[in-house]
Amino acid sequence: MASIKIRAKAKDGVTTVKTLMSHPMETGLRKDSKTGEKIPAHHITEVTAEHNGNVVMTANWGGAISKNPYLSFKFKGAASGDKIKISWVDNMGKGDSAEAAIK
Amino acid sequence: MNLLRRKFLKTATFVGAAVTVGAGALVPQRAIGAYMKAAFEAKDVNGALSASLGSDQHSASDAIKLKAPDIAENGAVVPVTVSSTMSNVDAISIVAEANASPLTSTYQLSAACEPYVSTRIKMGKTSNVIAVVKADGKLYSSTKEVKVTIGGCGG
Structure with missing residues (x-):
């Protein structure tokens, strides 16, 4: 299950990583409109x-991150061709990880 | 029969206590580098900052750039970008003041990281978004009000 998309690009020594994960990101505060029970x-x-x-x-996330989260960050010291690995864990103990090469 | 009931209650209490102790012992372990549950359960901004960055004392700084929309038409997706010109930044927290649990996220940055994070947060209603940056052990912040108009035709 590929739940993570990664784009990483090195430019002038700084690597910009952009990731998209697919996840429902339920806060626990929303109610089901049909049953009225909390999701x-x-x-x-x-x-x-x-x-x-x-x-x-x-990154430590709460329920206040939007559904199908987007995250971008920058770091130094990587060269094009290096591997970047992103992994996530959720509050139900599930997780996923993906690896991509820096462009 | 009564005696049996006593015995049962005693055992139940003992088991209960053991569980509590077990859970208590786990807390300090999780606090180090692990998921900051308490920080996300905090109901106010100061509590959230203390639990995530170790202090609630922060001073406003021009060296932090907080990019967020003036008006967010959909509170479920508010793009927020935090960047800074400071050095030795090791953590960034993003707080939405009026949310039920104000802390949206906190980022631990290694020495190789640039002080930059960008993500999308949920906001329940119009409020201040506060970006708090930890640099050299001190906290600096930048605040921006984001108006949330849910289901409307814009501001």
Whole structure:
């Protein structure tokens, strides 16, 4: 299941990473319009970015990140062709990861 | 029969206590580098900042650029970009003041990272969005009001 899309581009020594993940990101506050019952919280809690095996960034997320989250960040010290790995874990213990080469 | 009931209650209490102790012992472990549950459960801005960045004392700074729309027509998707010209930035938190749990996200940046994050957040209603940057152990912030018009035809 490819739930993560990664675009990483190195320019002038700075790598810009853009990722899109597909996830419902339920806050736990929303109610089902038919039954009136609360929809349980289901959101990504942690996103980790690794460059050649070293963690460059960790994001802690609450339910207030939009559905199908977008995340972009920049870091130095990577060359084109290096691997960038993004992984996420949600509050139900599920997770996914994907790897892409830096352009 | 009564005795049996006593015994049962005693055992139940004991098990309950053991569970509580177990959970308590887990908390400090999770706090180090792990998911900051308490920070996201905090109901006010100061609580959220203390739990995520270790302090609620922050001063406004021009060195932080917070990019967010003036008017968000859809509160479910508000693009927010935080960047800074500071050095030694090791964490960034994005807070939506009026949300039920104000902390939207917090980012731990390694030394290789540029002080830049961009994401999309949800906002329940019009309020301030605060970007808090931790640099050299101190907190600096930048605030911007975002008007949320849900289901309307724009502002």
